[in-house]
Amino acid sequence: MADPHDKLRREVRAFVAAAGIVPRNDSWLRGYDPDFTRELGRHGWIGMTWPTEYGGGGRSNTERFVVTEELLRAGAPVTAHWTADRQIGPTILRVGTEGQRAEILPKICRGEVVVGLGLSETEAGSDLAAVRTRATPIDGGWSITGAKVWTTSAHHATHLYILARTGEGASKHEGLTEFLVDADTPGITVRPILDLVGEHHFNEVILDDVHVPDDRVLGTVGAGWKQVTEQLAFERGGVERYLSTYPVLAAMIRTVQRHPDRAATERLGELAARLTALRQLGLQLAGAIDKGEAPVRLAAGLKLAGTRFEKDVVETARYVFDVCEGDTEAHRLLVDGLAVVPGASIRGGSSEVLYTVISRAELPK
Amino acid sequence: MIFDADLRPVVDDVLGANTDTAPGELWALLTELGWPVVGVAEDDGGAGGDLAAVAELAAGVGRHAAAVPLIETGLAAWALAGAGLPIAATAERAALALAPAGTVEARRDGTAGAAGGDWVFDGTVPRVRWLPEVPTVVLVVEQADATVVAILDAPPSAAPSADPTAPGAAAGAAGGVERDLAGEPSGPLRLDGLRLPADRVAVAPAGLAGDVLDRTAVLRAAAISGAVERACTLTKDHVTTRQQFGRPLSALPAVRQLVAGLAVERDLLDAALTVAVTRPGSGTAAAVRAVAARTAGTVATDTHQLHGAIGITQEYPLHLVTRRLWSWRDDEGTQRRWERLLGDEVIRTGSDEPLWSLVTGASA
Numbered sequence: 001m002a003d004p005h006d007k008l009r010r011e012v013r014a015f016v017a018a019a020g021i022v023p024r025n026d027s028w029l030r031g032y033d034p035d036f037t038r039e040l041g042r043h044g045w046i047g048m049t050w051p052t053e054y055g056g057g058g059r060s061n062t063e064r065f066v067v068t069e070e071l072l073r074a075g076a077p078v079t080a081h082w083t084a085d086r087q088i089g090p091t092i093l094r095v096g097t098e099g100q101r102a103e104i105l106p107k108i109c110r111g112e113v114v115v116g117l118g119l120s121e122t123e124a125g126s127d128l129a130a131v132r133t134r135a136t137p138i139d140g141g142w143s144i145t146g147a148k149v150w151t152t153s154a155h156h157a158t159h160l161y162i163l164a165r166t167g168e169g170a171s172k173h174e175g176l177t178e179f180l181v182d183a184d185t186p187g188i189t190v191r192p193i194l195d196l197v198g199e200h201h202f203n204e205v206i207l208d209d210v211h212v213p214d215d216r217v218l219g220t221v222g223a224g225w226k227q228v229t230e231q232l233a234f235e236r237g238g239v240e241r242y243l244s245t246y247p248v249l250a251a252m253i254r255t256v257q258r259h260p261d262r263a264a265t266e267r268l269g270e271l272a273a274r275l276t277a278l279r280q281l282g283l284q285l286a287g288a289i290d291k292g293e294a295p296v297r298l299a300a301g302l303k304l305a306g307t308r309f310e311k312d313v314v315e316t317a318r319y320v321f322d323v324c325e326g327d328t329e330a331h332r333l334l335v336d337g338l339a340v341v342p343g344a345s346i347r348g349g350s351s352e353v354l355y356t357v358i359s360r361a362e363l364p365k
Numbered sequence: 366m367i368f369d370a371d372l373r374p375v376v377d378d379v380l381g382a383n384t385d386t387a388p389g390e391l392w393a394l395l396t397e398l399g400w401p402v403v404g405v406a407e408d409d410g411g412a413g414g415d416l417a418a419v420a421e422l423a424a425g426v427g428r429h430a431a432a433v434p435l436i437e438t439g440l441a442a443w444a445l446a447g448a449g450l451p452i453a454a455t456a457e458r459a460a461l462a463l464a465p466a467g468t469v470e471a472r473r474d475g476t477a478g479a480a481g482g483d484w485v486f487d488g489t490v491p492r493v494r495w496l497p498e499v500p501t502v503v504l505v506v507e508q509a510d511a512t513v514v515a516i517l518d519a520p521p522s523a524a525p526s527a528d529p530t531a532p533g534a535a536a537g538a539a540g541g542v543e544r545d546l547a548g549e550p551s552g553p554l555r556l557d558g559l560r561l562p563a564d565r566v567a568v569a570p571a572g573l574a575g576d577v578l579d580r581t582a583v584l585r586a587a588a589i590s591g592a593v594e595r596a597c598t599l600t601k602d603h604v605t606t607r608q609q610f611g612r613p614l615s616a617l618p619a620v621r622q623l624v625a626g627l628a629v630e631r632d633l634l635d636a637a638l639t640v641a642v643t644r645p646g647s648g649t650a651a652a653v654r655a656v657a658a659r660t661a662g663t664v665a666t667d668t669h670q671l672h673g674a675i676g677i678t679q680e681y682p683l684h685l686v687t688r689r690l691w692s693w694r695d696d697e698g699t700q701r702r703w704e705r706l707l708g709d710e711v712i713r714t715g716s717d718e719p720l721w722s723l724v725t726g727a728s729a
Binding site: 298 | 708
């Protein structure tokens with residue numbers, strides 16, 4: 001069966017080849033390059049599923065899937081627009097006002113918007129509904145006070161997505177509201193949180209009486225929980241959940257071809273078989289989103305199995321680069337990969353939470 | 366996993382209602398339905414239908430632990446049709462013996478002159494599923510530049526035929542009928558100078574042997590997926606009904622996590638099967654076969670663990686599928702063998718192109 005997106009795939013490959021990328025693992029989280037992002041925007045590869053009236057490409061999620069998988073295959077620096085393209089743009093489209101769509105979506109498509117994701121807090125990690133950041137009504141809008149952690153790219157952000165408590169309900173899932181806050185609003189302080197190897201990707205974001213106008217509420221006041229869980233299907237179900245260490249895998253292929261080893265070949269065969277299955281799950285997810293579904297259960301399974309795969313890629317590489325004499329570049333990627341994988345099964349829903357999501361679907365009360 | 370939404374309920378009706386039917390009677394029913402030759406073109410004497418339909422039948426064999434050589438007979442007929450031989454010989458059940466290059470020698474008897482006389486076969490195919498209990502075995506011999514396909518009579522009894530070199534008579538399973546862990550008969554096909562008349566043999570293109578192996582791998586994986594599905598269903602029923610500590614087992618977090626893990630493994634196998642059925646080829650077949658072997662082991666282990674002691678009794682039906690999982694996963698080579706095959710393909714050029722086209726289906 002011919003690949004129906006062959007032409008698109010070739011365009012992305014040609015662009016990537018010409019860009020002269022030094023591949024990185026986790027390039028969607030650690031590869032901040034605003035120039036590269038704007039270039040992708042010029043090619044129409046940001047917001048490509050959104051309606052053309054908002055600057056989007058009017059294309060399918062399956063086509064977006066093809067573009068993102070080719071970009072991560074190359075380890076391309078796509079952090080600057082990743083969150084906006086993956087989940088905040090779609091959220092604005094789904095629940096945002098006409099004004100928000102017209103104002104923000106075209107900018108995202110041009111690669112001019114960097115969104116910092118303000119979900120987690122010090123006391124609300126896996127238990128996301130425990131957020132304490134509070135938004136209180138003021139004249140014409142809201143005053144937000146609180147603190148968010150693990151906010152990737154907040155130090156580059158033009159906008160901050162903030163999940164805040166606006167009321168109390170019978171359960172902690174009630175009374176939550178989503179906001180999209182301009183990053184230059186007074187009262188916002190961004191402090192770096194260096195990762196285990198000393199790189200700066202995460203931040204703590206402190207909000208102190210940040211005044212946000214009413215038109216920055218996303219969707220319905222108090223309906224934040226339902227909206228955010230739908231958003232998570234987008235966050236969890238993408239190619240970045242199994243391709244984050246692909247550069248290591250590619251380096252293994254190169255290495256074993258030069259220095260054949262039977263056990264290494266078998267291990268690569270195993271990884272290839274598993275990747276084939278994972279990628280099909282990813283494709284099915286993109287198809288489900290095209291049908292207007294928010295496949296939360298499927299996304300949880302993909303992320304759980306995908307991040308396990310990413311870890312196994314790096315573990316396998318230790319052996320392969322040893323017995324098959326990996327070169328300097330191979331070892332650089334291995335070191336890079338080792339630093340990446342501990343976070344993979346935590347961010348965007350820890351594996352333990354995902355097990356819970358899946359077991360609820362498998363064993364309904 | 367649903368391969369063919371129209372066929373699946375029929376498969377469940379037929380195989381689900383006949384788990385205790387005598388093999389001969391069940392076979393007559395399946396023949397009436399045309400199932401043994403689904404996937405073989407009608408022009409070749411088959412019932413038509415695509416690979417998805419055959420996979421649906423194979424999954425049904427796994428789901429209902431059907432003790433019939435439905436998959437093997439279909440493969441035998443498909444190999445015969447591929448070689449231009451009549452498929453009628455498979456009507457009363459058949460086994461498929463795949464002889465990789467170098468394991469079986471097939472040659473024309475030189476004494477008969479240029480017109481060509483009988484074929485002579487030498488060699489052994491060590492494990493042929495169903496061989497001791499079927500009247501016919503289809504032998505597929507891989508050669509460097511051709512595939513030789515032959516129709517052999519397989520004596521249903523364990524005793525070797527009186528004259529093993531008589532035309533058309535194959536050596537059966539010498540030394541008694543083996544039953545593997547699945548309880549299915551299996552035995553070695555020994556060919557010591559076996560002679561066959563030319564009308565029982567065909568020389569087909571070299572690629573046919575590989576195509577038969579790929580199809581076998583995909584259908585075995587489909588059967589495994591059916592057995593996996595049943596094992597998971599039994600397990601979910603068990604943990605939600607079995608009470609311990611005053612509540613169902615499914616209230617225990619450790620139990621819930623294992624059940625969720627099973628579901629993920631099941632979904633991955635189904636995804637690999639979808640790839641193999643929609644993009645058939647040697648790479649996708651090896652991939653699904655490797656994933657199926659891995660999944661079979663994990664699922665058999667974890668479903669037994671979750672069942673506790675009742676699961677290891679004869680009376681409870683879990684063993685019907687787990688014994689098949691343990692047995693089927695090693696047919697046509699174990700997991701590592703399939704992974705090596707795939708690994709060789711993946712490292713072929715040193716670039717990631719072969720991997721990427723396997724995974725995405727995209728051309729290089």
